[in-house]
Amino acid sequence: xNKVVSGADEAIxxxxxxxxxxxxxxxxxxxxxxxxxxxxxxxxxNLTCISNNAGVDDFGIGLLLHQxxxxxxxxxxxxxxxxxERQLLSGELEVELIPQGTLATRCMAAGYGMPAIFTxxxxxxxxxxxxxxxxxxxxxYLMEMAFDADFAIVKAWKGDRLGNLVYRSTARNFNPVMAxxxxxxxxxxxxxVEPGELDPDNIHTPGIYVHRIFQGEDYEKRxxxxxxxxxEEI
Amino acid sequence: xxxxxxxxxxxAKEIKDGYYVNLGIGIPxxxxxxxxxxxxxxxxxxxxxxxMGPFPFEGEEDPDTINAGKQTITKLAxxxxxxxxxxxxxxxxxxxxxxxxxxxxVSEKGDIANWKIPGKMVKxxxxxxxxxxxAENIIVAMQHVNKAGESKLxxxxxxxxxxxxxxxKIVTELAVLDVLPEGGFxxxxxxxxxxxxxxKAATAGKLIIEGEIPExxx
Numbered sequence: 001x002n003k004v005v006s007g008a009d010e011a012i013x014x015x016x017x018x019x020x021x022x023x024x025x026x027x028x029x030x031x032x033x034x035x036x037x038x039x040x041x042x043x044x045x046n047l048t049c050i051s052n053n054a055g056v057d058d059f060g061i062g063l064l065l066h067q068x069x070x071x072x073x074x075x076x077x078x079x080x081x082x083x084x085e086r087q088l089l090s091g092e093l094e095v096e097l098i099p100q101g102t103l104a105t106r107c108m109a110a111g112y113g114m115p116a117i118f119t120x121x122x123x124x125x126x127x128x129x130x131x132x133x134x135x136x137x138x139x140x141y142l143m144e145m146a147f148d149a150d151f152a153i154v155k156a157w158k159g160d161r162l163g164n165l166v167y168r169s170t171a172r173n174f175n176p177v178m179a180x181x182x183x184x185x186x187x188x189x190x191x192x193v194e195p196g197e198l199d200p201d202n203i204h205t206p207g208i209y210v211h212r213i214f215q216g217e218d219y220e221k222r223x224x225x226x227x228x229x230x231x232e233e234i
Numbered sequence: 235x236x237x238x239x240x241x242x243x244x245x246a247k248e249i250k251d252g253y254y255v256n257l258g259i260g261i262p263x264x265x266x267x268x269x270x271x272x273x274x275x276x277x278x279x280x281x282x283x284x285x286m287g288p289f290p291f292e293g294e295e296d297p298d299t300i301n302a303g304k305q306t307i308t309k310l311a312x313x314x315x316x317x318x319x320x321x322x323x324x325x326x327x328x329x330x331x332x333x334x335x336x337x338x339x340v341s342e343k344g345d346i347a348n349w350k351i352p353g354k355m356v357k358x359x360x361x362x363x364x365x366x367x368x369a370e371n372i373i374v375a376m377q378h379v380n381k382a383g384e385s386k387l388x389x390x391x392x393x394x395x396x397x398x399x400x401x402x403k404i405v406t407e408l409a410v411l412d413v414l415p416e417g418g419f420x421x422x423x424x425x426x427x428x429x430x431x432x433x434k435a436a437t438a439g440k441l442i443i444e445g446e447i448p449e450x451x452x
Contacts, residue, residue, distance in 0.1 A: 076358050100322065104319040123398065124345070124398035125397065170298060170315060
């Protein structure tokens with residue numbers, strides 16, 4: 001079994017206009033930056049993107065927005081992006097804002113083969129409009145459906161050619177749950193290793209969920225908010 | 235009257251030894267700086283970290299290690315990293331003992347509005363709706379009145395809601411107040427130099443004053 005593809009272009013070769021994509025990452029952290037660049041190059045349009053954020057103007061999903069490739073964003077927080085704001089106000093872009101935990105859990109449900117989940121998030125708010133409410137043990141919960149995405153695109157730290165993945169630090173975020181949720185899952189990794197090099201006890205995403213994998217080169221790993229302290233402040 | 239640091243210092247006194255705490259963006263983030271000595275807490279960052287440490291030293295920033303505000307941070311000894319679904323799983327399952335967040339409005343029923351102003355660009359609710367829907371202990375850190383001088387402690391919220399019947403306590407530049415289960419803001423403490431009359435004037439919702447109201451000790 002070999003899931004390795006030559007690079008991002010081959011990995012995304014059959015992503016077509018109008019498809020629904022999950023894109024891993026939290027802000028710029030753990031972002032599948034090579035696959036996004038390949039999608040920009042390919043120029044596919046009318047995409048629906050499920051991703052916690054919408055990137056910044058010149059990085060991440062912001063690049064796809066710049067080329068008018070996105071029809072709809074499903075996100076929990078979309079600040080920090082002027083292109084996004086312009087397209088939203090002009091009506092070119094549709095956005096569905098959903099609670100962050102709901103977003104993650106709707107991905108998880110897809111990966112666990114469950115059609116829906118119940119969450120209290122959004123009860124009594126506009127998020128609940130049009131959704132089924134169920135009462136369990138005296139508390140109201142919203143029924144939220146599992147996502148159905150044509151592709152999930154994730155970024156991991158290390159992976160092997162069987163698709164087993166390991167993430168690094170908080171770059172894990174949405175990547176494991178999205179990796180489980182795509183009909184086809186593409187993983188880009190900083191380091192592609194041979195089977196056996198990853199400790200089976202420490203695999204974060206079992207390879208069964210991953211269909212294509214490649215090693216990206218020269219990750220930019222942009223920092224969104226560089227916050228530091230001075231050494232004398234100890 | 236308290237400044238932002240004063241609000242953070244007063245809230246820090248609410249944190250008990252052994253708590254797992256989620257801090258929102260803004261004043262709540264400052265609370266981490268004033269946790270009393272001997273009080274051992276673990277900070278949860280909802281992007282997937284328990285055991286959040288301070289900002290890194292200059293030159294030691296790790297783009298893979300950020301908090302929910304997307305700031306570079308460090309991990310403390312004993313920290314744990316997990317995915318976003320698990321992170322909200324522990325929030326939903328009420329494992330996080332205390333949630334501290336900012337607000338635009340709070341109602342006397344404990345409803346909170348803090349994510350959307352109609353007519354303005356909406357950035358999104360992030361994890362706020364999940365947190366307020368599940369947390370059992372929510373403290374709001376905010377100014378008592380908005381920039382137009384209008385009270386933010388109201389009979390009913392006017393802005394789109396983030397969650398209902400959830401806020402337990404409010405700390406502002408003027409006062410510390412409980413939100414009672416049957417409705418109403420119960421005044422607990424006055425900020426230094428602030429009179430009960432001033433707090434009454436700044437509170438539009440039902441204010442309950444029982445006996446002498448002590449001045450805060452910070």
